[in-house]
Amino acid sequence: MADGIEVTSLTLLGRAQANDEDAWHQVVHLYGPLVEKWCRRYGLSEEDAADVFQETFKTVARHIGNFVPGRSVASFRSWLKTIVRTRTIDYLRKSKRHVDAAGGTAAQMRISDLPDPLAEDSEDETEADDALVVHRAMDLIQGEFDPRNWSAFEQVALKGRAATEVAAELDVTPQTIRQANYRIRRRLRLVLEDLVE
């Protein structure tokens, strides 16, 4: 836990909850691809997925203020996933009304085939989901950092190279690399805190 209380470094979730428009943009930026991925995994066509996608974020926009991490669902991710699933079911039910009895059964079967969001995902799946969000988060903040520092960060954190080695390559001191690494990780953390566990 960070020592002390910082009003200024509110987390992204906190800012989105306080109706901060930028924060909302970022939340959507971070989670858009993941939501889309889930929609598609539920077997929705591109067109249907687009509808469910919008309905999902409308729901999120309305209720994000009441979301408390760790209360009823473990994380923002599982909260979001539940919403995607509910909206998908609503969508399928709605479309069911317009088709005949046989189609009704088909829709039923589709609904009943939807994976349960609260059922444990495989670790691999969760990791892939997280990775999707983390990559988006990196896109978001990359511009705030010196390109050289950024590449150092990528070399160390993502490629697993030693700071000293990278430092020699970029012609800076290892200490600079360490500090840059910390600043990027700190920034990333503030973006993702409360969102990714």
Place this chain on the structure above:
Amino acid sequence: MAIPPTKLSTCPPNDVLAQLVSGSLHEDSAEHLFEHFEGCDFCQNRVDELERRPEGVLASARTKPRTTPDHAQLEKLIRKVQNLGPSEGAVLSLPQEAVTVDSFVAALRRCGLFPVEEVDSLLSDLKADDSTSIAKQLIRQGKLTPFQARVLLKGRGKGLVLGNYVLLEKLGQGGMGNVFKAKHRRLGRVVCVKVMNSAGRKSPNMMKRFRNEARTVAALSHPNFVVAHDADEAEGVPFLVMEYIEGSDLAKHVSAHGPLPVKRVLELMSEAAEALQYAHDQGITHRDIKPHNLMLSEEADSDVLSIKILDMGLARFDSLLSDNPDAATHAAMTNTGVIMGTVDYMSPEQALRSRDADNRSDIYSLGCTLHYLLSGRPVFEGDTVMARLVAHREIPVPSLEQKCTGAMRGLDAVFHRMLAKKPDRRYQSMKEVAADINALLTGRVPVAVEICPDAEGSILEQRRRCRRRPAYASWAAVLCSSCLIGAGIWVALPDAAKTAIQQHAQTETDTAGVSTDMEIQPAAKEGFAATGLAFPVNFGGGNRLLDGGDGRALAVLPVGQFNDNEYQKLKRQLDTQNIDLIVTTIRGEQPRPAHDQKLQIGLPVPLADVRADNFDMIFFVSGSTDEFQSKAATQTLEPLINTAIGQGLVVAALSQGALQAVIGIDFYSRGAPELDGNVTTVSPTGLNGWIVHAQSAVQTKELVRKAKELCEETANGQKFGMSGGGRVATRFNGFPGRALVVLPDQFDQAEFRALVAVLGEQAIGFEVASSRWGQIYSLDQTVKRIADRMLDEFAPRNYDFVFFIGGNTHAFTESEPNTRLRQMAARGLEAGLIFSTTSASGHELMDIADAYANCTFENVDQITIAQPHTSPGAVLTAESPAMMKSLVNRVIVMRDKVIERRQKK
């Protein structure tokens, strides 16, 4: 983890480095680490190694490189959704209710936010044909705030401007008024405005309280109290203008970021204690200290955060009470408040009689706040307000040191002294509190430790000690919890002294009304038995709830038509296995059998009355099952099924028809079905429940066998602490009975207290229901509670007794509660329940006796004691509180007789 603000001479521990690498370490602390790294090769290597092997989210990014190429379609969608905006998302929730463009424009002209001419020019630039999109555009142009737009979209314009202030945003809502962020028209100053709502304006008491707050805030001039700018009225609406504080309150802060570090909390508490000492010196008691009322604000010229104390709505001037002959009126004013403050932070004396709350009550509340800030949880938890109120009065205070990391020795002593049940045992002033907190911060021994060395022992130890001496159990508990004397000394005392102490303790117990010896867990946790006293008194019976035999099943029947063959087979099957079957329909209507029109199934319970955890299995019977998909039905069924599955219950649909109906509720999708003979057993992963369904009615037998097997499996596995087939039975083990107490909105406190005492003595748990929402209070207004649970939420079948307390009982005859009561009476009597009114005033209730006339009384066996005018049912009356005890005793004797007679039959 706190890093001292000097250069580190020793190497930091691993967890600090891990925090650095994960980015969770604060910048200032990181600075010191980097300074240290400069001269420490060892740490350089350590940190480099850690950085190369990221944990958490970065690890996922490393093992899963970017895969999906970002395609244009998705980015377009994202941009579309981004433009919703969270605040506009809220606006978007309105369009169905939004008014027409004309009304919106009219509201815009009326509201006074803009000069009328400006409205025209504003609108001329916009093109949109519905009010919501006009509002959205105005928001985007910064002409309206989302809050203003929402108000205007309802066609209301009045009230957005108050005198010189323009309301910008709603910050909060209270019982008597709302709080807004607002801006002064000419000065541009942003302020916080508290406005009385219309309900508040109608009540003289509320008006008094409002003025009281204005006066209180004005009387305090201290950096830690919010500054009052103005108190005024505009068009008859009184409002209070206060300093606007940027920042968040401590409740929000903790719920968003988790508990705070010990040192930081103690600093904040010391600051708050000193500020409250100042208020107390001015003769002002706050009486509503809680994390929500403590704001963290940023000082203008420094980065130091300090505390601001808010909300003086409940505050009391001492001088007012002592000098004013009108003191009684004042007391009434504070007693009839709509919101009396959350009970989680309320001292026992304040809960009982708010006028008894003095400065030491603030100390108690600050102690509860301390607990919340360090642990993120209130001191006592319970499902009902009543349970928590009782806990504050009765249950020993738990250890705080064990709930937070980095606690220093002596924290519990200070915490326990702040939360002593009796004000005399607490710190006597905030000055003392601040001194002890500062002692903790500077490593000195707090006074509380010196006074009561035993207080450092955990509550578990205290209780263990108590249990070792069963004969003295309750007195020892009193002694331990009140820190009078250490357990070790007890043994060494001469018998005469023991007797004296016992007598002293006895007196204390008597004044408190209830003994203090108790086991906390089952009661507080279950939330239904506010007392949960572990008394030696034990009597048989109390088993109505438990007589479900080997289990208890619920059958959900469609009303229009249900497959009675299926139902009867199920019923027979359950009968042979000694499993009680209870029938429910969506609204409690009588369902129509498809084949045998003469079939009697008894009065169904409405779904709203059903609590999943009172059953072992739930069956859905086929028929006109479409109705399960109605909105009303899914709203009730969904949580029911979720709870049932979550608790390891067996949920089954009989036959394909019912299966299809409930599939809409999509609990079958929780796992892949696997076929097991003719019975499909679904064993969802990650869940402890089972779902079983049979493909046709003939398979019911197998189904039930399977269900029961599963039940037993659960029981043997002790997953849910069950034994036998009856999870219900074991769940309530240890409680000789369960009562429901129904209160009118104004109730007779003597009756209520007497009943609670008697029930407590006999270890009968009770729940309180009321006939309406909101504040209910005793006739003399000394006891108040928030009615948070309505009659609708209770199923009479779950109780052994239902007591109606006297008071303003004509509330019961109002049409809605009356309908509920009638249904309840009918169902309760059907189940052999004992109904009782506890005083003559409850006689008005006899109006519901009609309901008794319609019931078969099969199980009641004519236990009438008092002679109510018309009712042959089990109605008992006691003319005075003194008679309560014998009344309950007689009820128990009678109930036993009934059970005996039933068994003979």
